[in-house]
Amino acid sequence: MSLKVLACGPLCLLQDGGRHGWQGLGVSPGGPVDKHAAAWANRLLGNAPDAALLEIALGGAELEAQVDTWLALSGAELPLSLDGEPLPAWSRFRVRAGQRLKLGFARAGQRAYLAVAGGFRAEPVLGSVSTQTRERLGGLAGDGQPLAVGDVLACVADDARFMRGASVPWPYQPDYREAPILRVLPGPDAFSDEQSRALFDQPWRISPQSDRMGVRLRGEALGAPCRQWSLGVVEGAIQVPPDGQPIILLADRQTMGGYPLLGVLHPLDIGRLAQCPAHSEVRFTEASVEQAQADLRAFLRFFAT
Structure with a gap:
Protein backbone atom coordinates (compact mmCIF):
# COMPACT_ATOMS: atom_id res chain seq x y z
CA MET A 1 0.00 0.00 0.00
CA GLN A 173 -6.28 30.29 4.23
CA PRO A 174 -3.36 32.75 4.29
CA ASP A 175 -2.89 35.11 1.37
CA TYR A 176 0.75 34.51 0.48
CA ARG A 177 0.69 37.38 -2.02
CA GLU A 178 0.43 40.00 0.74
CA ALA A 179 3.57 41.36 2.39
CA PRO A 180 3.18 40.19 6.00
CA ILE A 181 3.60 42.16 9.21
CA LEU A 182 5.18 39.73 11.67
CA ARG A 183 4.91 39.98 15.44
CA VAL A 184 8.05 40.00 17.60
CA LEU A 185 8.38 39.16 21.30
CA PRO A 186 11.19 40.70 23.37
CA GLY A 187 14.50 38.86 23.49
CA PRO A 188 16.97 38.16 26.33
CA ASP A 189 19.72 40.57 25.27
CA ALA A 190 19.86 44.26 26.23
CA PHE A 191 19.33 46.07 22.94
CA SER A 192 18.83 49.81 23.32
CA ASP A 193 15.51 51.35 22.31
CA GLU A 194 17.17 52.82 19.25
CA GLN A 195 18.65 49.47 18.22
CA SER A 196 15.31 47.72 18.69
CA ARG A 197 13.32 50.38 16.83
CA ALA A 198 15.56 49.95 13.80
CA LEU A 199 14.02 46.50 13.29
CA PHE A 200 10.46 47.85 13.32
CA ASP A 201 10.95 51.11 11.43
CA GLN A 202 11.98 49.70 8.06
CA PRO A 203 10.92 47.01 5.59
CA TRP A 204 13.23 43.99 5.18
CA ARG A 205 13.96 41.82 2.15
CA ILE A 206 14.24 38.02 2.24
CA SER A 207 17.70 36.89 1.18
CA PRO A 208 18.05 34.08 -1.39
CA GLN A 209 20.47 32.45 1.09
CA SER A 210 17.53 31.50 3.33
CA ASP A 211 16.65 27.85 3.95
CA ARG A 212 15.04 25.54 6.53
CA MET A 213 17.74 26.47 9.03
CA GLY A 214 16.96 30.18 8.97
CA VAL A 215 15.68 33.18 7.03
CA ARG A 216 18.27 35.86 6.36
CA LEU A 217 17.07 39.44 6.08
CA ARG A 218 18.54 42.34 4.12
CA GLY A 219 18.09 45.99 5.08
CA GLU A 220 19.79 48.86 6.88
CA ALA A 221 22.23 47.21 9.29
CA LEU A 222 21.27 46.96 12.97
CA GLY A 223 23.55 47.70 15.87
CA ALA A 224 23.79 45.11 18.64
CA PRO A 225 25.27 44.79 22.11
CA CYS A 226 28.35 42.61 22.56
CA ARG A 227 27.94 39.17 24.05
CA GLN A 228 30.75 36.90 25.23
CA TRP A 229 28.82 33.68 25.70
CA SER A 230 26.53 31.33 23.78
CA LEU A 231 23.08 30.21 24.83
CA GLY A 232 20.34 27.87 23.66
CA VAL A 233 18.17 29.14 20.82
CA VAL A 234 14.56 28.44 19.87
CA GLU A 235 12.64 28.46 16.63
CA GLY A 236 11.86 32.05 15.67
CA ALA A 237 14.86 33.54 17.50
CA ILE A 238 16.12 36.71 15.79
CA GLN A 239 19.91 36.75 15.78
CA VAL A 240 21.92 39.86 14.91
CA PRO A 241 25.39 38.90 13.57
CA PRO A 242 28.28 41.40 13.23
CA ASP A 243 27.11 42.58 9.78
CA GLY A 244 23.82 43.78 11.34
CA GLN A 245 21.63 41.72 8.96
CA PRO A 246 19.20 39.67 11.10
CA ILE A 247 18.76 35.90 10.85
CA ILE A 248 15.48 34.34 11.99
CA LEU A 249 15.93 30.69 12.96
CA LEU A 250 13.61 27.98 11.64
CA ALA A 251 13.01 24.27 12.24
CA ASP A 252 16.48 22.98 11.26
CA ARG A 253 18.34 25.59 13.32
CA GLN A 254 21.40 24.91 15.43
CA THR A 255 20.63 24.42 19.13
CA MET A 256 23.18 26.95 20.47
CA GLY A 257 24.05 30.44 19.26
CA GLY A 258 26.46 33.20 20.17
CA TYR A 259 24.96 36.13 18.26
CA PRO A 260 22.87 38.63 20.29
CA LEU A 261 19.13 37.93 20.23
CA LEU A 262 16.94 40.93 19.54
CA GLY A 263 13.69 39.04 19.97
CA VAL A 264 11.66 35.97 19.06
CA LEU A 265 9.06 35.77 16.32
CA HIS A 266 5.50 35.02 17.44
CA PRO A 267 5.14 31.18 17.15
CA LEU A 268 2.15 31.50 14.81
CA ASP A 269 3.99 33.89 12.47
CA ILE A 270 6.99 31.62 11.85
CA GLY A 271 5.16 29.62 9.19
CA ARG A 272 4.07 32.79 7.40
CA LEU A 273 7.70 33.93 7.23
CA ALA A 274 8.76 30.52 5.89
CA GLN A 275 6.34 30.98 2.97
CA CYS A 276 7.95 34.26 1.85
CA PRO A 277 9.99 33.95 -1.37
CA ALA A 278 13.43 35.41 -1.93
CA HIS A 279 13.48 39.19 -2.45
CA SER A 280 9.98 39.64 -1.02
CA GLU A 281 9.33 42.22 1.70
CA VAL A 282 8.35 41.78 5.34
CA ARG A 283 7.83 44.17 8.23
CA PHE A 284 7.79 43.63 11.98
CA THR A 285 5.74 44.90 14.92
CA GLU A 286 6.05 44.50 18.67
CA ALA A 287 3.88 41.95 20.52
CA SER A 288 3.42 40.75 24.08
CA VAL A 289 4.37 37.37 25.50
CA GLU A 290 0.96 37.10 27.19
CA GLN A 291 -0.94 37.51 23.91
CA ALA A 292 1.38 35.06 22.12
CA GLN A 293 0.76 32.47 24.84
CA ALA A 294 -3.02 32.91 24.52
CA ASP A 295 -2.83 32.63 20.73
CA LEU A 296 -0.71 29.48 20.91
CA ARG A 297 -3.01 27.83 23.46
CA ALA A 298 -6.00 28.45 21.19
CA PHE A 299 -4.09 27.04 18.20
CA LEU A 300 -3.07 23.88 20.06
CA ARG A 301 -6.58 23.34 21.45
CA PHE A 302 -8.13 23.66 17.98
CA PHE A 303 -5.78 21.25 16.22
CA ALA A 304 -5.75 18.72 19.06
CA THR A 305 -9.50 18.09 18.69
Missing part, protein backbone atom coordinates in the same frame (compact mmCIF):
# COMPACT_ATOMS: atom_id res chain seq x y z
CA SER A 2 1.83 3.10 -1.17
CA LEU A 3 2.31 6.23 -3.26
CA LYS A 4 5.14 6.17 -5.80
CA VAL A 5 7.19 9.30 -6.46
CA LEU A 6 7.33 10.11 -10.19
CA ALA A 7 8.75 13.65 -9.77
CA CYS A 8 9.74 15.53 -6.64
CA GLY A 9 10.69 19.10 -7.62
CA PRO A 10 13.53 21.02 -5.94
CA LEU A 11 13.09 19.53 -2.44
CA CYS A 12 10.53 17.11 -1.03
CA LEU A 13 10.91 16.04 2.60
CA LEU A 14 9.07 13.66 4.89
CA GLN A 15 8.19 15.50 8.11
CA ASP A 16 6.21 14.85 11.28
CA GLY A 17 5.82 16.70 14.58
CA GLY A 18 9.59 16.82 15.06
CA ARG A 19 12.43 15.18 16.96
CA HIS A 20 11.98 16.41 20.53
CA GLY A 21 14.13 15.85 23.60
CA TRP A 22 17.53 15.83 21.86
CA GLN A 23 18.52 19.50 21.73
CA GLY A 24 20.84 18.98 24.69
CA LEU A 25 22.91 16.79 22.37
CA GLY A 26 22.82 19.30 19.52
CA VAL A 27 19.97 17.70 17.53
CA SER A 28 17.36 20.24 16.44
CA PRO A 29 13.67 19.22 16.35
CA GLY A 30 13.07 19.70 12.62
CA GLY A 31 9.47 19.18 11.49
CA PRO A 32 7.42 21.39 9.15
CA VAL A 33 8.56 25.00 8.86
CA ASP A 34 4.93 26.07 8.34
CA LYS A 35 3.14 24.35 11.20
CA HIS A 36 -0.15 26.11 10.42
CA ALA A 37 -0.40 24.71 6.89
CA ALA A 38 0.82 21.27 7.98
CA ALA A 39 -1.71 21.13 10.82
CA TRP A 40 -4.57 21.90 8.42
CA ALA A 41 -3.51 19.14 6.01
CA ASN A 42 -3.63 16.58 8.82
CA ARG A 43 -6.84 17.99 10.31
CA LEU A 44 -8.66 17.68 6.98
CA LEU A 45 -8.00 13.93 7.17
CA GLY A 46 -8.66 13.45 10.88
CA ASN A 47 -5.00 12.57 11.46
CA ALA A 48 -3.07 13.22 14.64
CA PRO A 49 -1.48 16.70 14.49
CA ASP A 50 2.02 15.18 14.30
CA ALA A 51 1.25 12.56 11.63
CA ALA A 52 3.92 12.25 8.94
CA LEU A 53 3.32 14.21 5.74
CA LEU A 54 5.31 15.66 2.84
CA GLU A 55 6.77 19.16 2.74
CA ILE A 56 7.13 20.05 -0.94
CA ALA A 57 9.28 23.11 -1.66
CA LEU A 58 8.16 25.17 -4.68
CA GLY A 59 6.06 22.33 -6.15
CA GLY A 60 6.92 20.30 -9.23
CA ALA A 61 5.95 16.95 -7.65
CA GLU A 62 4.03 14.03 -9.14
CA LEU A 63 2.89 10.86 -7.40
CA GLU A 64 1.08 7.72 -8.48
CA ALA A 65 -1.37 6.10 -6.07
CA GLN A 66 -1.01 2.37 -5.59
CA VAL A 67 -3.85 2.23 -3.09
CA ASP A 68 -7.35 3.70 -2.68
CA THR A 69 -7.14 6.41 -0.01
CA TRP A 70 -7.66 10.09 0.81
CA LEU A 71 -5.13 12.91 0.49
CA ALA A 72 -5.12 16.55 1.58
CA LEU A 73 -3.04 19.49 0.35
CA SER A 74 -2.41 22.85 2.03
CA GLY A 75 0.21 25.60 1.91
CA ALA A 76 1.65 27.29 -1.17
CA GLU A 77 -0.69 28.31 -3.97
CA LEU A 78 0.03 26.01 -6.92
CA PRO A 79 -1.80 24.12 -9.68
CA LEU A 80 -3.08 20.74 -8.44
CA SER A 81 -4.61 18.03 -10.61
CA LEU A 82 -5.61 14.38 -10.41
CA ASP A 83 -5.38 12.57 -13.76
CA GLY A 84 -5.45 16.00 -15.39
CA GLU A 85 -8.58 17.20 -13.56
CA PRO A 86 -7.96 20.33 -11.42
CA LEU A 87 -8.51 20.15 -7.66
CA PRO A 88 -9.09 23.02 -5.21
CA ALA A 89 -6.36 24.20 -2.85
CA TRP A 90 -6.46 23.55 0.89
CA SER A 91 -8.72 20.54 0.43
CA ARG A 92 -9.03 16.79 0.90
CA PHE A 93 -9.86 14.45 -1.97
CA ARG A 94 -10.12 10.74 -2.77
CA VAL A 95 -7.55 8.97 -4.93
CA ARG A 96 -7.84 5.54 -6.54
CA ALA A 97 -5.07 3.09 -7.27
CA GLY A 98 -3.43 3.98 -10.58
CA GLN A 99 -4.35 7.67 -10.48
CA ARG A 100 -1.64 10.33 -10.75
CA LEU A 101 -1.51 13.47 -8.65
CA LYS A 102 0.44 16.38 -10.11
CA LEU A 103 1.55 19.56 -8.33
CA GLY A 104 2.68 22.45 -10.51
CA PHE A 105 5.10 25.12 -9.40
CA ALA A 106 4.13 27.63 -6.72
CA ARG A 107 2.56 30.92 -7.77
CA ALA A 108 2.54 32.24 -4.19
CA GLY A 109 4.15 30.83 -1.07
CA GLN A 110 7.10 28.47 -0.90
CA ARG A 111 6.00 25.15 0.58
CA ALA A 112 3.01 22.86 0.14
CA TYR A 113 2.03 20.07 2.52
CA LEU A 114 0.59 16.77 1.30
CA ALA A 115 -0.97 14.47 3.90
CA VAL A 116 -2.46 10.99 3.54
CA ALA A 117 -5.17 9.37 5.65
CA GLY A 118 -3.41 7.75 8.60
CA GLY A 119 -0.07 9.43 7.82
CA PHE A 120 2.89 8.20 5.80
CA ARG A 121 4.83 5.29 7.33
CA ALA A 122 8.58 5.16 7.90
CA GLU A 123 10.94 3.91 10.60
CA PRO A 124 11.55 6.70 13.14
CA VAL A 125 15.05 7.83 14.13
CA LEU A 126 15.32 9.26 17.65
CA GLY A 127 11.55 9.14 17.84
CA SER A 128 10.74 10.95 14.58
CA VAL A 129 10.70 10.45 10.82
CA SER A 130 11.38 14.16 10.19
CA THR A 131 14.05 14.60 7.52
CA GLN A 132 17.15 16.49 8.66
CA THR A 133 19.47 16.67 5.68
CA ARG A 134 22.28 18.45 7.56
CA GLU A 135 22.34 15.92 10.40
CA ARG A 136 21.46 12.97 8.13
CA LEU A 137 18.51 11.88 10.21
CA GLY A 138 15.02 10.71 9.33
CA GLY A 139 13.29 10.36 5.99
CA LEU A 140 12.37 7.13 4.24
CA ALA A 141 15.67 5.33 4.90
CA GLY A 142 16.56 7.14 8.14
CA ASP A 143 19.62 8.80 6.56
CA GLY A 144 18.22 12.30 6.06
CA GLN A 145 17.95 12.09 2.28
CA PRO A 146 15.21 14.04 0.46
CA LEU A 147 12.72 12.06 -1.60
CA ALA A 148 13.89 10.97 -5.03
CA VAL A 149 12.16 9.70 -8.17
CA GLY A 150 11.23 6.06 -7.69
CA ASP A 151 10.80 6.26 -3.91
CA VAL A 152 7.72 4.53 -2.53
CA LEU A 153 5.83 6.10 0.37
CA ALA A 154 4.08 3.54 2.55
CA CYS A 155 0.55 4.28 3.73
CA VAL A 156 -2.63 2.37 4.53
CA ALA A 157 -5.70 1.76 2.39
CA ASP A 158 -8.39 4.06 3.81
CA ASP A 159 -10.99 4.66 1.12
CA ALA A 160 -14.00 4.56 3.46
CA ARG A 161 -12.92 7.26 5.92
CA PHE A 162 -15.02 10.04 4.36
CA MET A 163 -18.15 10.37 2.29
CA ARG A 164 -17.00 13.48 0.42
CA GLY A 165 -14.21 16.00 0.02
CA ALA A 166 -13.83 19.12 2.12
CA SER A 167 -11.88 22.38 2.10
CA VAL A 168 -10.46 24.75 4.71
CA PRO A 169 -12.78 27.79 5.07
CA TRP A 170 -11.29 30.70 3.13
CA PRO A 171 -10.78 33.00 6.17
CA TYR A 172 -8.25 30.47 7.48
Whole structure:
Protein backbone atom coordinates (compact mmCIF):
# COMPACT_ATOMS: atom_id res chain seq x y z
CA MET A 1 0.00 0.00 0.00
CA SER A 2 1.83 3.10 -1.17
CA LEU A 3 2.31 6.23 -3.26
CA LYS A 4 5.14 6.17 -5.80
CA VAL A 5 7.19 9.30 -6.46
CA LEU A 6 7.33 10.11 -10.19
CA ALA A 7 8.75 13.65 -9.77
CA CYS A 8 9.74 15.53 -6.64
CA GLY A 9 10.69 19.10 -7.62
CA PRO A 10 13.53 21.02 -5.94
CA LEU A 11 13.09 19.53 -2.44
CA CYS A 12 10.53 17.11 -1.03
CA LEU A 13 10.91 16.04 2.60
CA LEU A 14 9.07 13.66 4.89
CA GLN A 15 8.19 15.50 8.11
CA ASP A 16 6.21 14.85 11.28
CA GLY A 17 5.82 16.70 14.58
CA GLY A 18 9.59 16.82 15.06
CA ARG A 19 12.43 15.18 16.96
CA HIS A 20 11.98 16.41 20.53
CA GLY A 21 14.13 15.85 23.60
CA TRP A 22 17.53 15.83 21.86
CA GLN A 23 18.52 19.50 21.73
CA GLY A 24 20.84 18.98 24.69
CA LEU A 25 22.91 16.79 22.37
CA GLY A 26 22.82 19.30 19.52
CA VAL A 27 19.97 17.70 17.53
CA SER A 28 17.36 20.24 16.44
CA PRO A 29 13.67 19.22 16.35
CA GLY A 30 13.07 19.70 12.62
CA GLY A 31 9.47 19.18 11.49
CA PRO A 32 7.42 21.39 9.15
CA VAL A 33 8.56 25.00 8.86
CA ASP A 34 4.93 26.07 8.34
CA LYS A 35 3.14 24.35 11.20
CA HIS A 36 -0.15 26.11 10.42
CA ALA A 37 -0.40 24.71 6.89
CA ALA A 38 0.82 21.27 7.98
CA ALA A 39 -1.71 21.13 10.82
CA TRP A 40 -4.57 21.90 8.42
CA ALA A 41 -3.51 19.14 6.01
CA ASN A 42 -3.63 16.58 8.82
CA ARG A 43 -6.84 17.99 10.31
CA LEU A 44 -8.66 17.68 6.98
CA LEU A 45 -8.00 13.93 7.17
CA GLY A 46 -8.66 13.45 10.88
CA ASN A 47 -5.00 12.57 11.46
CA ALA A 48 -3.07 13.22 14.64
CA PRO A 49 -1.48 16.70 14.49
CA ASP A 50 2.02 15.18 14.30
CA ALA A 51 1.25 12.56 11.63
CA ALA A 52 3.92 12.25 8.94
CA LEU A 53 3.32 14.21 5.74
CA LEU A 54 5.31 15.66 2.84
CA GLU A 55 6.77 19.16 2.74
CA ILE A 56 7.13 20.05 -0.94
CA ALA A 57 9.28 23.11 -1.66
CA LEU A 58 8.16 25.17 -4.68
CA GLY A 59 6.06 22.33 -6.15
CA GLY A 60 6.92 20.30 -9.23
CA ALA A 61 5.95 16.95 -7.65
CA GLU A 62 4.03 14.03 -9.14
CA LEU A 63 2.89 10.86 -7.40
CA GLU A 64 1.08 7.72 -8.48
CA ALA A 65 -1.37 6.10 -6.07
CA GLN A 66 -1.01 2.37 -5.59
CA VAL A 67 -3.85 2.23 -3.09
CA ASP A 68 -7.35 3.70 -2.68
CA THR A 69 -7.14 6.41 -0.01
CA TRP A 70 -7.66 10.09 0.81
CA LEU A 71 -5.13 12.91 0.49
CA ALA A 72 -5.12 16.55 1.58
CA LEU A 73 -3.04 19.49 0.35
CA SER A 74 -2.41 22.85 2.03
CA GLY A 75 0.21 25.60 1.91
CA ALA A 76 1.65 27.29 -1.17
CA GLU A 77 -0.69 28.31 -3.97
CA LEU A 78 0.03 26.01 -6.92
CA PRO A 79 -1.80 24.12 -9.68
CA LEU A 80 -3.08 20.74 -8.44
CA SER A 81 -4.61 18.03 -10.61
CA LEU A 82 -5.61 14.38 -10.41
CA ASP A 83 -5.38 12.57 -13.76
CA GLY A 84 -5.45 16.00 -15.39
CA GLU A 85 -8.58 17.20 -13.56
CA PRO A 86 -7.96 20.33 -11.42
CA LEU A 87 -8.51 20.15 -7.66
CA PRO A 88 -9.09 23.02 -5.21
CA ALA A 89 -6.36 24.20 -2.85
CA TRP A 90 -6.46 23.55 0.89
CA SER A 91 -8.72 20.54 0.43
CA ARG A 92 -9.03 16.79 0.90
CA PHE A 93 -9.86 14.45 -1.97
CA ARG A 94 -10.12 10.74 -2.77
CA VAL A 95 -7.55 8.97 -4.93
CA ARG A 96 -7.84 5.54 -6.54
CA ALA A 97 -5.07 3.09 -7.27
CA GLY A 98 -3.43 3.98 -10.58
CA GLN A 99 -4.35 7.67 -10.48
CA ARG A 100 -1.64 10.33 -10.75
CA LEU A 101 -1.51 13.47 -8.65
CA LYS A 102 0.44 16.38 -10.11
CA LEU A 103 1.55 19.56 -8.33
CA GLY A 104 2.68 22.45 -10.51
CA PHE A 105 5.10 25.12 -9.40
CA ALA A 106 4.13 27.63 -6.72
CA ARG A 107 2.56 30.92 -7.77
CA ALA A 108 2.54 32.24 -4.19
CA GLY A 109 4.15 30.83 -1.07
CA GLN A 110 7.10 28.47 -0.90
CA ARG A 111 6.00 25.15 0.58
CA ALA A 112 3.01 22.86 0.14
CA TYR A 113 2.03 20.07 2.52
CA LEU A 114 0.59 16.77 1.30
CA ALA A 115 -0.97 14.47 3.90
CA VAL A 116 -2.46 10.99 3.54
CA ALA A 117 -5.17 9.37 5.65
CA GLY A 118 -3.41 7.75 8.60
CA GLY A 119 -0.07 9.43 7.82
CA PHE A 120 2.89 8.20 5.80
CA ARG A 121 4.83 5.29 7.33
CA ALA A 122 8.58 5.16 7.90
CA GLU A 123 10.94 3.91 10.60
CA PRO A 124 11.55 6.70 13.14
CA VAL A 125 15.05 7.83 14.13
CA LEU A 126 15.32 9.26 17.65
CA GLY A 127 11.55 9.14 17.84
CA SER A 128 10.74 10.95 14.58
CA VAL A 129 10.70 10.45 10.82
CA SER A 130 11.38 14.16 10.19
CA THR A 131 14.05 14.60 7.52
CA GLN A 132 17.15 16.49 8.66
CA THR A 133 19.47 16.67 5.68
CA ARG A 134 22.28 18.45 7.56
CA GLU A 135 22.34 15.92 10.40
CA ARG A 136 21.46 12.97 8.13
CA LEU A 137 18.51 11.88 10.21
CA GLY A 138 15.02 10.71 9.33
CA GLY A 139 13.29 10.36 5.99
CA LEU A 140 12.37 7.13 4.24
CA ALA A 141 15.67 5.33 4.90
CA GLY A 142 16.56 7.14 8.14
CA ASP A 143 19.62 8.80 6.56
CA GLY A 144 18.22 12.30 6.06
CA GLN A 145 17.95 12.09 2.28
CA PRO A 146 15.21 14.04 0.46
CA LEU A 147 12.72 12.06 -1.60
CA ALA A 148 13.89 10.97 -5.03
CA VAL A 149 12.16 9.70 -8.17
CA GLY A 150 11.23 6.06 -7.69
CA ASP A 151 10.80 6.26 -3.91
CA VAL A 152 7.72 4.53 -2.53
CA LEU A 153 5.83 6.10 0.37
CA ALA A 154 4.08 3.54 2.55
CA CYS A 155 0.55 4.28 3.73
CA VAL A 156 -2.63 2.37 4.53
CA ALA A 157 -5.70 1.76 2.39
CA ASP A 158 -8.39 4.06 3.81
CA ASP A 159 -10.99 4.66 1.12
CA ALA A 160 -14.00 4.56 3.46
CA ARG A 161 -12.92 7.26 5.92
CA PHE A 162 -15.02 10.04 4.36
CA MET A 163 -18.15 10.37 2.29
CA ARG A 164 -17.00 13.48 0.42
CA GLY A 165 -14.21 16.00 0.02
CA ALA A 166 -13.83 19.12 2.12
CA SER A 167 -11.88 22.38 2.10
CA VAL A 168 -10.46 24.75 4.71
CA PRO A 169 -12.78 27.79 5.07
CA TRP A 170 -11.29 30.70 3.13
CA PRO A 171 -10.78 33.00 6.17
CA TYR A 172 -8.25 30.47 7.48
CA GLN A 173 -6.28 30.29 4.23
CA PRO A 174 -3.36 32.75 4.29
CA ASP A 175 -2.89 35.11 1.37
CA TYR A 176 0.75 34.51 0.48
CA ARG A 177 0.69 37.38 -2.02
CA GLU A 178 0.43 40.00 0.74
CA ALA A 179 3.57 41.36 2.39
CA PRO A 180 3.18 40.19 6.00
CA ILE A 181 3.60 42.16 9.21
CA LEU A 182 5.18 39.73 11.67
CA ARG A 183 4.91 39.98 15.44
CA VAL A 184 8.05 40.00 17.60
CA LEU A 185 8.38 39.16 21.30
CA PRO A 186 11.19 40.70 23.37
CA GLY A 187 14.50 38.86 23.49
CA PRO A 188 16.97 38.16 26.33
CA ASP A 189 19.72 40.57 25.27
CA ALA A 190 19.86 44.26 26.23
CA PHE A 191 19.33 46.07 22.94
CA SER A 192 18.83 49.81 23.32
CA ASP A 193 15.51 51.35 22.31
CA GLU A 194 17.17 52.82 19.25
CA GLN A 195 18.65 49.47 18.22
CA SER A 196 15.31 47.72 18.69
CA ARG A 197 13.32 50.38 16.83
CA ALA A 198 15.56 49.95 13.80
CA LEU A 199 14.02 46.50 13.29
CA PHE A 200 10.46 47.85 13.32
CA ASP A 201 10.95 51.11 11.43
CA GLN A 202 11.98 49.70 8.06
CA PRO A 203 10.92 47.01 5.59
CA TRP A 204 13.23 43.99 5.18
CA ARG A 205 13.96 41.82 2.15
CA ILE A 206 14.24 38.02 2.24
CA SER A 207 17.70 36.89 1.18
CA PRO A 208 18.05 34.08 -1.39
CA GLN A 209 20.47 32.45 1.09
CA SER A 210 17.53 31.50 3.33
CA ASP A 211 16.65 27.85 3.95
CA ARG A 212 15.04 25.54 6.53
CA MET A 213 17.74 26.47 9.03
CA GLY A 214 16.96 30.18 8.97
CA VAL A 215 15.68 33.18 7.03
CA ARG A 216 18.27 35.86 6.36
CA LEU A 217 17.07 39.44 6.08
CA ARG A 218 18.54 42.34 4.12
CA GLY A 219 18.09 45.99 5.08
CA GLU A 220 19.79 48.86 6.88
CA ALA A 221 22.23 47.21 9.29
CA LEU A 222 21.27 46.96 12.97
CA GLY A 223 23.55 47.70 15.87
CA ALA A 224 23.79 45.11 18.64
CA PRO A 225 25.27 44.79 22.11
CA CYS A 226 28.35 42.61 22.56
CA ARG A 227 27.94 39.17 24.05
CA GLN A 228 30.75 36.90 25.23
CA TRP A 229 28.82 33.68 25.70
CA SER A 230 26.53 31.33 23.78
CA LEU A 231 23.08 30.21 24.83
CA GLY A 232 20.34 27.87 23.66
CA VAL A 233 18.17 29.14 20.82
CA VAL A 234 14.56 28.44 19.87
CA GLU A 235 12.64 28.46 16.63
CA GLY A 236 11.86 32.05 15.67
CA ALA A 237 14.86 33.54 17.50
CA ILE A 238 16.12 36.71 15.79
CA GLN A 239 19.91 36.75 15.78
CA VAL A 240 21.92 39.86 14.91
CA PRO A 241 25.39 38.90 13.57
CA PRO A 242 28.28 41.40 13.23
CA ASP A 243 27.11 42.58 9.78
CA GLY A 244 23.82 43.78 11.34
CA GLN A 245 21.63 41.72 8.96
CA PRO A 246 19.20 39.67 11.10
CA ILE A 247 18.76 35.90 10.85
CA ILE A 248 15.48 34.34 11.99
CA LEU A 249 15.93 30.69 12.96
CA LEU A 250 13.61 27.98 11.64
CA ALA A 251 13.01 24.27 12.24
CA ASP A 252 16.48 22.98 11.26
CA ARG A 253 18.34 25.59 13.32
CA GLN A 254 21.40 24.91 15.43
CA THR A 255 20.63 24.42 19.13
CA MET A 256 23.18 26.95 20.47
CA GLY A 257 24.05 30.44 19.26
CA GLY A 258 26.46 33.20 20.17
CA TYR A 259 24.96 36.13 18.26
CA PRO A 260 22.87 38.63 20.29
CA LEU A 261 19.13 37.93 20.23
CA LEU A 262 16.94 40.93 19.54
CA GLY A 263 13.69 39.04 19.97
CA VAL A 264 11.66 35.97 19.06
CA LEU A 265 9.06 35.77 16.32
CA HIS A 266 5.50 35.02 17.44
CA PRO A 267 5.14 31.18 17.15
CA LEU A 268 2.15 31.50 14.81
CA ASP A 269 3.99 33.89 12.47
CA ILE A 270 6.99 31.62 11.85
CA GLY A 271 5.16 29.62 9.19
CA ARG A 272 4.07 32.79 7.40
CA LEU A 273 7.70 33.93 7.23
CA ALA A 274 8.76 30.52 5.89
CA GLN A 275 6.34 30.98 2.97
CA CYS A 276 7.95 34.26 1.85
CA PRO A 277 9.99 33.95 -1.37
CA ALA A 278 13.43 35.41 -1.93
CA HIS A 279 13.48 39.19 -2.45
CA SER A 280 9.98 39.64 -1.02
CA GLU A 281 9.33 42.22 1.70
CA VAL A 282 8.35 41.78 5.34
CA ARG A 283 7.83 44.17 8.23
CA PHE A 284 7.79 43.63 11.98
CA THR A 285 5.74 44.90 14.92
CA GLU A 286 6.05 44.50 18.67
CA ALA A 287 3.88 41.95 20.52
CA SER A 288 3.42 40.75 24.08
CA VAL A 289 4.37 37.37 25.50
CA GLU A 290 0.96 37.10 27.19
CA GLN A 291 -0.94 37.51 23.91
CA ALA A 292 1.38 35.06 22.12
CA GLN A 293 0.76 32.47 24.84
CA ALA A 294 -3.02 32.91 24.52
CA ASP A 295 -2.83 32.63 20.73
CA LEU A 296 -0.71 29.48 20.91
CA ARG A 297 -3.01 27.83 23.46
CA ALA A 298 -6.00 28.45 21.19
CA PHE A 299 -4.09 27.04 18.20
CA LEU A 300 -3.07 23.88 20.06
CA ARG A 301 -6.58 23.34 21.45
CA PHE A 302 -8.13 23.66 17.98
CA PHE A 303 -5.78 21.25 16.22
CA ALA A 304 -5.75 18.72 19.06
CA THR A 305 -9.50 18.09 18.69
